[in-house]
Amino acid sequence: MAPWSRVVPTVHCDADGSVSLTATAIKSVRTALDVPERELKRWRRIFDANAKVVDGEKYLDPDSFVNAIAPSGDLSKIGRAQFAILFRVADTSRRGLVSWDDFTVFETLLKRPDADYWMAFQYFDVYAIDTFLPELSGDSFICVYSDNHGYITYDEFKNVFSANVGPDAIPFNFDCDWIKLYLGEKNGTHVLGYNEFTQLMKGLQGERLRQAFKYLDADQDGFIRPEEFKRIILEIAGHKLSQAVIERLPTLCTLSPGQRISYSEVIAFHNVIRQMDMVERIIREATAKTKDGRIDQSDFLNHSASSSRYSLFTPMEASIIFHFAGRGVANQRLALIDFAQLLDPRWKAPHEEAELQAGPPPASFLHGFLHSSYNFVLGGFAGAFGATIVYPIDMVKVHPVRQRSTVVGQLLYKNSIDCARKIFRNEGFLGFYRGLGPQLIGVAPEKAIKLTVNDLVRGYATDPETGRIKLGWELFAGGLAGGCQVVFTNPLEIVKIRLQIQGEAAKVEGASPKGAIHIIRQLGLLGLYKGSSACLLRDIPFSAIYFTAYWHLKKDLFQEGYNGKQLSFLETLGAAGIAGMPAAYLTTPADVVKTRLQVEARQGQTHYKGLRDAFVKIYKEEGFRALFKGGPARVLRSSPQFGFTLLGYETLKTYLPQYPWDEKPRKVETALTARPDDLSKIRARNALKILLDVHGDFGRRAASSGVPLSLASPRLSSHLESSQREK
Incomplete structure (x- = not known):
């Protein structure tokens, strides 16, 4: 690919305050990124297959946009409707429709190697009224803007966060020292650039976990009740766990005396979730090397130590992994299939799988x-x-x-x-x-x-x-x-x-x-x-x-x-x-x-x-x-x-079509083992995961109401309107 040239897109402000890119700017973006012709043709086929005709022109509404970008057979619990979150990023004109030019720019953005974090940044940057163009300069990506925006203020971060968290959610203190380290005082001038934003998002879930535990630990003795632990996990990581694990979350209290859960156990469980891909790799490799295809906690920790430079998992974290995989029975040797309910968020119990079959199998003979x-x-x-x-x-x-x-x-x-x-x-x-x-x-x-x-x-x-x-x-x-x-x-x-x-x-x-x-x-x-x-x-x-x-x-x-x-x-x-x-x-x-x-x-x-x-x-x-x-x-x-x-x-x-009642052994299918999807769709999904780390219901409220969160939303539009009036 030829080096990306510096091109500043032309931004047009309509009479109603909506913002759009001119055709020249769209063409400039495509030319600057040197999008191959075959890629454009593929995008065109996807767009035409899902677009609807409005006033003689083809557009994508939120539903058809989701059909165009959502991965097929996604092995996660992210609902397809939640992909409408990204509609706001693609809808640069803020008219509720995505044109072919808008779709081209969106797909071009997904070609960025950091597209997942960039999409999340665009979602929080409600003040921004422009698009961007990355330029290759040495080893760094430089973002070029048409004005002085492209950062996130304290108010932006707080308002976008609050708009996606329901009233029943565990409160988050925006005046905490952790937020101030990134954003300064509430009325200060410090703002988040793109690189700072990525680091904030990476550590945000840990801060939410700490605040949630402190909020629910009413007597400040360092313990919370099992149902409170379940509430915390559902808010910050419910989309990463199967229903079987969610139902058994309160049983974590059985690992230690007292029938309550300590902060260290909460942190240990959270680390297991964050490192789930590594957990899966270790389990798959360890079970493949044993003679009987089963491992215990010692095997897990030994293989973990031998496959990494530093110790990844503590004994408590290993105990938590085997607790949920072994259904609470300690000192078991477990097979890979036993860990399925922990590794696969869409896992269903065998009797639930049987109910999904088309019909009863014939007689045994x-x-x-x-x-x-x-x-x-x-x-x-x-x-x-x-x-x-x-x-x-x-x-x-x-x-x-x-x-x-x-x-x-x-x-x-x-x-x-x-x-x-x-x-x-x-x-x-x-x-x-x-x-x-x-x-x-x-x-x-x-x-x-x-x-x-x-x-x-x-x-x-x-x-x-x-x-x-x-x-x-x-x-x-x-x-x-x-x-x-x-x-x-x-x-x-x-x-x-x-x-x-x-x-x-x-x-x-x-x-x-x-x-x-x-x-x-x-x-x-x-x-x-x-x-x-x-x-x-x-x-x-x-x-x-x-x-x-x-x-x-x-x-x-x-x-x-x-x-x-x-x-x-x-x-x-x-x-x-x-x-x-x-x-x-x-x-x-x-x-x-x-x-x-x-x-x-x-x-x-x-x-x-x-x-x-x-x-x-x-x-x-x-x-x-x-x-x-x-x-x-x-x-x-x-x-x-x-x-x-x-x-x-x-x-x-x-x-060939499988025998209808073929009884094959259950396999552990996860994103780690799935056939690779289109890279742009993977990045779109990963952008959603970053937003869902803020709160498990991120985007769900908008999806359920049928109105995607966008700058047209009353809770988010006031800042743009005030900014435009100042101009």
Whole structure:
């Protein structure tokens, strides 16, 4: 971006005293900030989608303005209506409507890195009748104004504060020493500039907390009653806490004898709220590192000390965190989900979540059957996708594996590259896909039952609170899945292998290739399961190794779920592909034996009676290396096939409509783990949070009345009117 040039906007005062910027000033602001054309087009689409036509021109009223700027799916308790607070900042003409030029300036303001504090400053600066233009000068932002305003006086701060606090709120003493340190005496000349204002707002909540405690501590003994503590927290931080925590606020008195709450406990609780993002990071990281996915207070404090330069949390603060997460039971080891009610302000109890469901789930047996069927279909599509991509590799793998060194005459293939070249020369490109039809017909139930059984067993064995599963159960789930798939795999592979080798045999021996139906009739039902023992010996350890490695690669290497991380396509493909490498190579001997047993022996070739006989004869006649013949090709085929299969399966489960009664474990979703929203909307939300730190009802009174707080408000307009009369 080019350096911002110094441009002073032209301010126009209308006859009624309203203030507006000229079109030249608007254009100057856009030009000075060098707003990209694509950004302007995006703003225009948002504006046009929400604007209403008034007197032939498009404008945003407070409601449509909120629709335009409010974040979607905001993980907080800030009501959408409260975003109307910012309407006053955007409505520079004070006419109750925001034009396209006004909206452009507002969005441009949101591009500032300190837009959140600047919006709050603009809200308090009720005397200001101009806009601003930041200029980049070295490392500092310089605000350029069209007149001498752009500061906050004692009266401005007090009036804006009072206008947003109801009559029942705990009183705030504006004549306190703390305010005087920033603003001087009431009738003094000291005022707040922008930088001073930011520091005042950062410390304001602490001063309000101190004054509120002193006000409610009637006998000045350093303690207040539980209901008084709840009143304080609701006023200054109610929007940051879930309803479950709010209801249990009075129970803080149980941490110490006397059934009352001390000032130190109030301060400790407030510090936990202020540092909630750090609390969440520590909890997520600490629970991820423990074997059982649970932590106690010692684990929390130890991880806090190891992850920061200085001690962030005191033992009292840790006790408060575990008190509300553990529902008052001390010395518990808690999982991440236990802390959800403290970390997520929109958290609801399980029974409340159940009430929000569209309808009751079907009967348990029917529910399980339908859910498994749904996953079965997804697994079938994913398996077909993966098999099609890697089928040529499988074709090249099978031919060298099935040839034997005892064949009469010379070997047909020297290696996999020689095999691929000869298949292409003798059969053309389509030769690489010979036998694909039966493969696709059979691969759906084969891969589907493997994925479905693995998911079913893992779901049964997984701790619903921690999401952890023991290694033994992981291996059992994968092994059982591999064993179940043999029902479909063995008939499929024996037909596929015989179809694949027919093409080359037809060229060499002059025989006409037979179809799949002929092979099935020739083999019979029992013949279709020839070599099934070797197939079990291959598929059970393969799946046990594969699925276990896949889930650990996702979690440990690619950090899935760490602070809410979701894997990308490449990361999912990488985890699935890497997991297939050891699984494929280590089970190659069983695959070699299975292939030899399933291939019809021709004259001059060794015949095998069974699994053990095949192992012994291959080892004696061809050596140990023969058991790993085709191993690299098997890795090259199995690794990408399962990579693309798992990628397809995970993608379908993510983007297709979920099974209606899918019972997924509850997750802790917060702003820390949410998918990043547009940065300008984040800054608009953060500006609201700064104002809500003044009082939890900030902006709510205006929203409920339908009239946004603005300079047109009688309580705020008197200062502007007097200033204009003086001019």
